[in-house]
């Protein structure tokens with residue numbers, strides 16, 4: 001297994017060991033103890049699977065607020081995505097910074113996104129399937145997000161006119177998310 005840290009602390013890219021033979025390959029796509037030994041947090045309790053018909057489909061940016069914040073372990077089993085994580089951890093020196101990486105069925109890379117990040121991706125091919133593990137259950141009442149093309153974030157998406165859900169089209173700007181977080185801290 002190879003692990004690469006990214007410029008934002010806590011984000012890391014995992015490449016599981018591949019066992020190749022004349023039939024193809026086998027890999028352990030997740031192993032709780034090995035992932036923990038490698039320093040990755042998160043005991044995952046829910047698996048998610050999304051399918052996007054067309055390239056240029058953008059899902060996000062989403063996050064669940066505490067106490068339902070989720071660590072995510074994201075990988076692609078068909079097609080490819082540009083996967084983006086945005087640091088929303090209140091005391092982080094990289095608050096509001098983002099990292100993007102291509103995850104694909106071909107590169108078999110996985111992105112570990114700790115709690116406190118918003119997450120989104122844009123598909124780079126038709127018929128893209130994304131699997132991701134989370135360490136907290138879906139809690140719609142805590143579901144929140146940031147508008148994909150928020151100017152303050154300035155994410156360099158590879159898709160200009162994406163296919164979005166109506167929900168994602170109406171997500172708030174980062175400024176509003178920051179304001180809400182400040183209000184929560186004062187409570």
Ligand SMILES: Cc1cn([C@H]2C[C@H](O)[C@@H](COP(=O)(O)OP(=O)(O)O[C@H]3O[C@H](C)C(=O)[C@H](O)[C@H]3O)O2)c(=O)[nH]c1=O
Nearest residue numbers: 048050059060062063072119120121137138139165167
């Ligand atoms: C996330 C989730 C959704 N749902 C239901 C709720 C809706 O009826 C339907 C589609 O949900 P949504 O439009 O939020 O799905 P995505 O736009 O793919 O959102 C996800 O994509 C971004 C990239 C993420 O990181 C989040 O995990 C998640 O928000 O699935 C569930 O039943 N359980 C779940 O855990």
